[in-house]
């Protein structure tokens with residue numbers, strides 16, 4: 001058995017290549033890192049890697065993580081500036097016995113010392129979004145904190161190993177130095193090859209309150225199916241946040257167990273995910289929650305075309 005599942009449509013091309021590689025016997029670790037790196041490299045995805053949207057200071061600060069479900073080794077970077085592939089730095093850090101989570105200047109210095117390439121990650125298109133948002137916020141008092149899609153990818157290989165990786169530019173207009181859930185183990189990602197893995201996307205400040213990914217893996221270990229674990233964790237966290245905190249941000253997750261069974265849950269209308277396994281051909285699904293349960297169906301051609309047009313549409317400043 002092999003399998004791969006990822007948050008959001010944007011992971012499709014990377015997942016497609018890694019699904020082929022997994023089917024041919026490639027290890028899960030390399031498969032998820034390569035798939036995430038493909039998303040980081042694509043300039044039109046404005047919430048991950050090159051082309052990611054900046055902080056309120058107009059700088060692109062990137063977060064990424066990697067976890068090996070065999071050894072539980074993990075590495076993460078936060079607020080990394082101008083390094084081409086944060087996920088590859090996180091993967092390299094996961095091999096360090098100590099200092100496997102690095103942020104800011106220290107993360108950048110370490111990456112450069114290891115030969116990772118420097119690259120200016122702020123694009124003109126991202127700056128157009130930034131200028132537009134600055135103006136709208138001044139004019140209409142909009143909340144700047146939206147426009148976020150973290151990529152999180154779980155892989156299961158033919159040798160029963162699992163890995164997970166995440167990458168994001170975090171929330172648009174975030175404060176310099178702000179970290180979300182994506183580089184935080186247990187919140188944005190968790191992976192244990194004996195059970196399964198989970199990864200999250202949405203408002204990091206809220207996802208972290210539920211240690212969301214760890215909790216999903218824990219419930220799978222106790223016997224829940226991936227879908228039950230995903231739905232119950234997202235619903236309970238949302239209810240808890242509403243009753244105790246008064247509001248709940250976007251919460252979306254995907255997960256997979258060691259048998260390649262998968263689940264997805266969301267509290268928003270437009271969550272998409274991509275999955276392929278030995279028994280499930282590569283598919284983009286669109287998930288929606290109806291009464292405590294997430295339902296999903298394959299997207300159609302029209303949806304795919306609208307997506308392709310939207311991500312490349314000119315930005316009216």
Ligand code: SD4
Pocket residue numbers: 148149150168169170171179180181182200201202203204205
């Ligand atoms: C964060 N969770 O930095 C990330 C953003 C995200 O979909 O996933 N957006 O809080």
